[in-house]
Amino acid sequence: GAVVSQHPSWVICKSGTSVKIECRSLDFQATTMFWYRQFPKQSLMLMATSNEGSKATYEQGVEKDKFLINHASLTLSTLTVTSAHPEDSSFYICSANRQGSGSPLHFGNGTRLTVT
Amino acid sequence: TQLLEQSPQFLSIQEGENLTVYCNSSSVFSSLQWYRQEPGEGPVLLVTVVTGGEVKKLKRLTFQFGDARKDSSLHITAAQPGDTGLYLCAGGGNKLVFGAGTILRVKS
Numbered sequence: 001g002a003v004v005s006q007h008p009s010w011v012i013c014k015s016g017t018s019v020k021i022e023c024r025s026l027d028f029q030a031t032t033m034f035w036y037r038q039f040p041k042q043s044l045m046l047m048a049t050s051n052e053g054s055k056a057t058y059e060q061g062v063e064k065d066k067f068l069i070n071h072a073s074l075t076l077s078t079l080t081v082t083s084a085h086p087e088d089s090s091f092y093i094c095s096a097n098r099q100g101s102g103s104p105l106h107f108g109n110g111t112r113l114t115v116t
Numbered sequence: 117t118q119l120l121e122q123s124p125q126f127l128s129i130q131e132g133e134n135l136t137v138y139c140n141s142s143s144v145f146s147s148l149q150w151y152r153q154e155p156g157e158g159p160v161l162l163v164t165v166v167t168g169g170e171v172k173k174l175k176r177l178t179f180q181f182g183d184a185r186k187d188s189s190l191h192i193t194a195a196q197p198g199d200t201g202l203y204l205c206a207g208g209g210n211k212l213v214f215g216a217g218t219i220l221r222v223k224s
Contacts, residue, residue, distance in 0.1 A: 006158070032210060043122075043204060043217040044159070093158050097210060105212060107151075107158035 003027060004096050006108030013084055014116055020080045021111045023050075023094030029074035030096035034105070035067075038091040050077040050094075084115040118143040118208050122215030130223055132194050137218045139205035140187040146209065148188045150179055153202040153217075162190075195222045 005024045013019050023033055031052045036044040048069055049057040056069035066088075068080040077096075081088050091112050095105040121140045129135055139148065147166045151159035163172050165181035165188060172179045176199075178191040192199055200222050205215040 004158075009156075034211070041202070041217075041219055043214045044212075045214075046211065049211065091156075095158075095212075105161075105210065107160070109158045110156065112156065 004094065004106045004108045006094055006111055008111060009109060010112040010114075012114045012116060015085055016083055018080055018082045019084055019113060020078055021092055021094075021113075023077045023079070023096070023108055025075045025096045025098075025106075028096075028098040030077075030098070031074060033071060033077040033094055033096040035069065035077075035079050036093045036095070038093060038110070040091075044093060047079075047092075050079075052077075081113065084113070086115045089113055089115045118145070118213050120205055120207060120213055120215040122205055122218055124218060125216060126219045126221075128221045128223065129195055131196055133222075135192050135195055135220070137190040137203055137205075137220075138187070139189065139215050141207070142186065144185050145207035146185070148181060148185075148205055148207040149212070150188070150190055151204040151206060153204060159204055192220075195220075197222045197224045 003026050007022045033050040035047045037047050038044050046059050047062045050069045050071040052071045052074055058064045071077040091110050093110040095107045097105045123138050149164045150162045153159040163179045168183045168185045170181040176193045180189045203218045206212040
C-alpha cells in the first residue's frame with residue numbers, strides 16, 4: 001500500500017488565490033521530503049528539499065516566496081503555492097524515504113493544480 | 117551537476133515487440149533506479165541497480181547497470197498494452213536526478 005500520501009489529488013483555484021498541498025509519510029518518519037513539478041509528458045523537476053525543523057532548500061530558479069514549504073513534523077510537509085497564476089498549473093509530486101534506512105524514495109500520487 | 121540522458125523520448129510499438137530504453141551519463145552513480153509512471157499518478161519504483169555490470173529481471177523486464185556505473189538500460193520482452201506508461205531512470209541518492217523520461221505506448 002501507499003507509504004506516502006498526498007492531498008489533495010487535484011485542485012482548481014482562481015488566479016490570485018493560494019493553494020496548500022500536503023505530503024504525509026504514513027508509517028515512517030521522514031526528516032527530509034522532496035517536492036517536484038512535472039509538466040505533461042515530461043520528467044520530474046526537483047523544486048525544493050523540505051527539511052524538518054529548518055528552512056527548505058530551493059533549487060535554482062524556484063521562487064521561495066512563491067512556493068512556501070513547511071515541514072513542521074517528521075511526517076508532514078506542506079507546499080503552498082501563493083498568489084497562483086495559470087502558469088503555475090502543473091502536477092506537483094512529493095517524495096520521502098524512511099529515516100536512516102537508505103531505502104529508495106517513495107512518491108506520493110501527485111496533485112494536479114489547475115489555476116483559472 | 118550529474119545529468120542523465122534518456123532515450124528514446126517516445127516509443128510506439130505493437131504488442132509482442134521488444135524494446136530497449138537507455139539511460140546514459142558522463143558521471144558515475146552509486147546506484148540507478150527505474151520508475152514507471154501512469155498519468156495522474158506518482159512514479160512507482162521498478163528496480164534499483166547498485167553493482168556495475170548488474171543485471172536484474174522483473175518478469176519481462178530486464179535491467180542492466182553498466183560496468184562503469186555510468187549507464188543503464190531497460191529491456192522489455194514481448195511488450196503488452198499494460199506496459200504503456202512513462203519510464204524514468206533516476207540516480208544520485210535522495211536528491212534524485214531524473215532522466216527526461218520515455219513515453220511508451222504499446223498498441224494491441
